[in-house]
Amino acid sequence: xANSEPVVLDVDGLSALFxxxxxxxxxxxxxxxxxxxxxxxxxDSPADLPEGWTDExxxxxxxxxRRDDRxxxxxxxxxxxxxxxLHAPRVxxxxxxxxGDGVRIEADPMPSEPLAFVGxxxxxxxxxxxxxxxxxxxxxxDPHYRARRExxxxxxxxxxxxxxxxxxxxxxxxxKATAGFDLSLTELLDGDGxxxxxxxxxxxxQAVLAELPHRPAAAAEIAAAAAxxxxxxxxxxREMRSDDVRDLLMRxxxxxxxxxxxDRCLSCGNCTMVCxxxxxxxxxxxxxxxxAESARSRRWDSCFTMDFSYIHGGSVRSSTRSRYRQWxxxxxxxxxxxxxxxxCVGCGRCITWCPVGIDITEEVRAIRGDGPN
Amino acid sequence: MAETARKPRLGVWKFAxxxxxxxSLLDCEDELLAVAGAVDIxxxxxxxxxxxxxxxxxxxxxxxxxxxxxxxxxxxxxxxxRTLVTIGACATAGGIQALRNFADVAEYAAVVYARPDYIDxxxxxxxxxxxxxxxxxxxxxxxxxHQLVEVIAAFLAGRRPVTPAHSVCVECKLRGNVCVxxxxxxxxxxxxxxxxxxxxxxxxxxxxxxxxxxxxxxxxAALGDKLxxxxxxxxxxxxxxxxxxxxxxxxxxxxxRHGP
Ligand code: SF4
Ligand code: SF4
Ligand code: SF4
Numbered sequence: 001x002a003n004s005e006p007v008v009l010d011v012d013g014l015s016a017l018f019x020x021x022x023x024x025x026x027x028x029x030x031x032x033x034x035x036x037x038x039x040x041x042x043x044d045s046p047a048d049l050p051e052g053w054t055d056e057x058x059x060x061x062x063x064x065x066r067r068d069d070r071x072x073x074x075x076x077x078x079x080x081x082x083x084x085x086l087h088a089p090r091v092x093x094x095x096x097x098x099x100g101d102g103v104r105i106e107a108d109p110m111p112s113e114p115l116a117f118v119g120x121x122x123x124x125x126x127x128x129x130x131x132x133x134x135x136x137x138x139x140x141x142d143p144h145y146r147a148r149r150e151x152x153x154x155x156x157x158x159x160x161x162x163x164x165x166x167x168x169x170x171x172x173x174x175x176k177a178t179a180g181f182d183l184s185l186t187e188l189l190d191g192d193g194x195x196x197x198x199x200x201x202x203x204x205x206q207a208v209l210a211e212l213p214h215r216p217a218a219a220a221e222i223a224a225a226a227a228x229x230x231x232x233x234x235x236x237x238r239e240m241r242s243d244d245v246r247d248l249l250m251r252x253x254x255x256x257x258x259x260x261x262x263d264r265c266l267s268c269g270n271c272t273m274v275c276x277x278x279x280x281x282x283x284x285x286x287x288x289x290x291x292a293e294s295a296r297s298r299r300w301d302s303c304f305t306m307d308f309s310y311i312h313g314g315s316v317r318s319s320t321r322s323r324y325r326q327w328x329x330x331x332x333x334x335x336x337x338x339x340x341x342x343x344c345v346g347c348g349r350c351i352t353w354c355p356v357g358i359d360i361t362e363e364v365r366a367i368r369g370d371g372p373n
Numbered sequence: 374m375a376e377t378a379r380k381p382r383l384g385v386w387k388f389a390x391x392x393x394x395x396x397s398l399l400d401c402e403d404e405l406l407a408v409a410g411a412v413d414i415x416x417x418x419x420x421x422x423x424x425x426x427x428x429x430x431x432x433x434x435x436x437x438x439x440x441x442x443x444x445x446x447x448x449x450x451x452x453x454x455r456t457l458v459t460i461g462a463c464a465t466a467g468g469i470q471a472l473r474n475f476a477d478v479a480e481y482a483a484v485v486y487a488r489p490d491y492i493d494x495x496x497x498x499x500x501x502x503x504x505x506x507x508x509x510x511x512x513x514x515x516x517x518x519h520q521l522v523e524v525i526a527a528f529l530a531g532r533r534p535v536t537p538a539h540s541v542c543v544e545c546k547l548r549g550n551v552c553v554x555x556x557x558x559x560x561x562x563x564x565x566x567x568x569x570x571x572x573x574x575x576x577x578x579x580x581x582x583x584x585x586x587x588x589x590x591x592x593x594a595a596l597g598d599k600l601x602x603x604x605x606x607x608x609x610x611x612x613x614x615x616x617x618x619x620x621x622x623x624x625x626x627x628x629x630r631h632g633p
Contacts, residue, residue, distance in 0.1 A: 034551065035550075035551040035556070035578065036551065036556050036557055037551040037556045039549070039551065060554075060555055060599070061555060062552075062555050062556045063556070064556075079551050079552060079555075079556070080549060084549065089546070089547040089548075089549070090547060263592075263595065264595050265592065265595070266540070266564040266565065266591075266592045266595055266596055267540075267590050267591075267592065268540040268542040268543075268563070268564035268565075269539060269540060269542060269543050269546075270542050270546065270552070270564070273542070273543060273546035273547075274546065284535045285532070285535070286523065286526070286535060287526055287527075287529075287530045287532065288407070288526060289404065289407040289408055289410070289411045289522065289525065289526050289529065290407060290410065290411060291411075291529060291530060299547060300543075300546070300547060302539070302543065304539075305537070305538075305539040305543070305589070306538065306539075306589045306590065307537060307538075307539070318590070320590060320592065352555065353552055353555055355542075355552070355554050355555060355561075355563075355564050355596070355599060356564075356595055356596070356598075356599050
């Protein structure tokens with residue numbers, strides 16, 4: 001049952017959560033340090049979490065820094081998102097073998113291992129909700145996404161500070177996790193010790209929590225947890241007025257700012273690759289040298305590639321201007337028409353991981369006329 | 374087998390190059406027997422003795438054109454080849470020897486050779502496609518053996534090879550690499566470089582050197598500004614764009630923006 005009274009887990013309680021999830025057969029995935037960044041990978045215990053680390057983020061800039069405490073979740077989102085697991089970069093679809101006069105087609109197996117994500121931020125919960133609608137919400141359900149998504153256990157974490165490129169407040173997606181999680185944690189690190197205020201979102205979450213050592217939260221702890229989220233909300237690195245952005249962009253499809261951004265944009269596709277809501281894929285067909293075997297797989301694609309808009313005779317969007325405009329208007333405008341929601345959750349990844357630091361919030365401001373140019 | 378169809382004839386030709394690309398074919402240990410089973414390797418000086426005259430269904434051409442004699446020879450190859458595929462940075466962009474395009478060849482020859490008058494060479498190193506029509510270009514220095522097998526398999530099946538022309542960045546992201554330029558401040562040519570190596574250097578924490586040449590619709594000038602911000606001076610910028618693919622137009626233009 002959702003929304004029961006919040007309780008408190010200490011650090012041992014968090015270890016017990018990992019154990020409980022593993023006992024139930026989940027593959028536990030969450031933040032960990034690799035290659036000087038916080039990535040999402042398999043976790044064995046809270047010891048694998050980025051204890052005492054934080055991140056510094058700006059346009060085209062990311063650095064890991066040491067914190068002066070032992071916080072386990074004292075950073076924001078990194079280069080990857082949960083899309084890596086739910087909507088995998090590469091999926092084998094089928095392979096075919098010649099047999100006699102015919103061809104035998106065999107579908108590649110669907111993943112069956114249930115996933116548990118620990119450390120899902122509010123903007124990421126919304127990104128998952130967006131992909132749920134895109135990939136499972138309509139008449140055509142993506143069976144590969146569904147196989148990974150259904151039965152996934154989500155442990156949210158409320159942010160205690162915002163990153164340099166975060167703007168979830170503008171997009172109304174955070175920093176507090178309000179829906180879509182099984183359990184949510186708020187990390188408290190004060191004179192009274194290191195502990196987590198836990199809220200439950202589902203019956204499964206409640207059942208898992210029942211297996212962990214916990215106690216009811218004191219009123220002061222509930223207030224402290226609220227203050228953590230308020231602090232994050234007050235420290236957003238970026239902001240973007242979003243209520244009228246759909247109409248703003250659609251009114252300005254020939255704005256000279258598109259030429260300006262096209263001069264700076266590398267059409268490298270990084271923004272689409274790191275965005276947690278981008279869903280586009282392409283299929284690749286391969287055949288062996290003997291002609292006896294063939295296979296079809298799919299992989300992430302990006303509207304920044306020429307192949308993406310290739311139809312007989314050429315690419316529809318051959319200029320970088322048209323490709324950047326496609327990306328930005330899809331995220332902020334046409335996504336509303338297509339899916340009745342925003343395609344941007346304000347996570348800031350496209351700003352941080354753009355090699356030349358192109359900033360979607362700044363581009364909107366420029367088109368609005370209250371920024372440079 | 375219903376009919377004993379003639380196996381397609383494959384030939385490998387070498388122009389000015391280091392042999393690294395054709396050796397990629399010999400390096401395909403696991404696939405080599407399958408390749409030999411699927412095609413009749415009729416001309417391959419690195420691997421076989423004796424030339425076979427006649428028509429070739431698939432000609433793989435390595436190397437660039439640097440001499441008047443080679444400029445003639447490539448026309449001959451084209452004449453006898455049904456499908457001509459160029460392999461590697463030399464054949465597709467002029468290779469590292471295209472550095473001569475930025476210098477005075479007569480002066481070089483005078484410095485290096487005792488009798489420069491014996492040297493019969495062109496002032497430039499140029500890709501094969503500047504001399505004869507080319508059906509497909511496979512990039513890389515050296516090429517990837519997986520891509521070479523893919524090109525041969527695609528040729529045999531009559532389909533388009535899967536060798537996307539997007540950035541190396543896409544390969545990094547598909548592998549789950551952390552971006553070396555954003556997270557470490559390492560200068561990297563990945564955003565302007567053609568995919569195909571499966572992001573080899575960034576996977577080992579190095580910046581991309583651009584050995585696959587410019588990607589589709591590259592923007593080397595915008596990346597140049599970023600590299601400058603990361604501490605490269607004009608000399609370094611000119612050099613970073615002037616290596617294996619120095620004569621590829623997009624890289625050449627950007628290198629020339631930073632000096633002669
Ligand atoms: S568009 Fe940018 S800020 Fe918005 S969800 Fe995608 S990556 Fe995050
Ligand atoms: S922005 Fe581009 S890659 Fe992302 S979902 Fe839209 S069309 Fe696809
Ligand atoms: S906006 Fe940035 S990340 Fe996106 S394609 Fe352009 S240069 Fe690459």
